Amino acid sequence: xxxxxxxxxxxxxxxxxxxxxxxxxxxxxxxxxxxxxxxxxxxxxxxxxxxxxxxxxxxxxxxxxxxxxxxxxxxxxxxxxxxxxxxxxxxxxxxxxxxxxxxxxxxxxxxxxxxxxxxxxxxxxxxxxxxxxxxxxxxxxxxxxxxxxxxxxxxxxxxxxxxxxxxxxxxxxxxxxxxxxxxxxxxxxxxxxxxxxxxxxx
Numbered sequence: 001x002x003x004x005x006x007x008x009x010x011x012x013x014x015x016x017x018x019x020x021x022x023x024x025x026x027x028x029x030x031x032x033x034x035x036x037x038x039x040x041x042x043x044x045x046x047x048x049x050x051x052x053x054x055x056x057x058x059x060x061x062x063x064x065x066x067x068x069x070x071x072x073x074x075x076x077x078x079x080x081x082x083x084x085x086x087x088x089x090x091x092x093x094x095x096x097x098x099x100x101x102x103x104x105x106x107x108x109x110x111x112x113x114x115x116x117x118x119x120x121x122x123x124x125x126x127x128x129x130x131x132x133x134x135x136x137x138x139x140x141x142x143x144x145x146x147x148x149x150x151x152x153x154x155x156x157x158x159x160x161x162x163x164x165x166x167x168x169x170x171x172x173x174x175x176x177x178x179x180x181x182x183x184x185x186x187x188x189x190x191x192x193x194x195x196x197x198x199x200x201x202x
Contacts, residue, residue, distance in 0.1 A: 003066040003158060006151075006154055007062075008061060008107060008147070009061040009107060010060070010107050010108070013056075013058065013060065013107070016057045017054055017056075018058075020049065020057070021050045021053055024046040024047070024053070025050065027046045028043050028046050028047070031046075041199040042199055043199075044192055044196040047192055048193060051185075051188060052189065055075070055182075056074055059074065059185075060072055060074065060105075060107035061107050062094070062108060062151060064151070064154055064155055068176075071096070071103050071104075071106075071107075072106075073104070073105075074106060074182075074185075075181065075186055076181055077182070078177070078178070078179055079179075080098050080103060080177055081172070081177060082159060082167070083170075083171065083172040083176075084098045084172040086098060086099065090110055091110065092104075093106070094147075096155075098177065100177050105151070108147050108148045108151050109148065110148050
């Protein structure tokens with residue numbers, strides 16, 4: 001069964017990351033230019049802000065692949081094979097319910113209230129059967145015109161196709177799912193937080 005890989009990173013988040021890093025860099029440059037001693041004490045908080053902006057808004061991504069779904073979050077990356085997925089939800093963010101627990105997709109939060117006000121019936125046309133709750137209800141975040149809804153639809157459609165083809169007959173391999181911690185990001189963030197605290201207290 002052929003499948004075209006889908007890669008998603010939120011553009012607004014990446015723009016916010018670039019703007020934040022640029023502001024932090026400008027702040028560091030200003031501190032160095034005006035008072036090098038103060039830069040040595042307080043510049044760490046700006047470096048920390050830039051790193052967090054990158055981790056929170058630039059790094060998160062979702063990759064929907066032929067053999068599974070890769071979710072890149074702030075401090076962890078998850079690879080979830082198709083048989084491990086039990087359900088797909090969009091209540092607060094696109095979330096995969098798997099045999100090993102829930103995996104929230106940081107890159108695809110549910111849309112805000114203002115975004116959902118203009119939704120109409122056509123925004124839900126073609127939504128997969130497994131998206132529907134009691135009495136066939138759908139959430140605004142399932143709308144195909146939203147990031148959470150459109151990505152959930154891609155996952156549900158392929159998952160349903162595989163299920164109907166009998167691909168899950170042997171169940172899920174508990175060792176197939178992989179969780180990778182972003183050790184470098186965690187270490188750098190912790191070190192910068194400590195440096196910021198020391199600079200403020202000195």
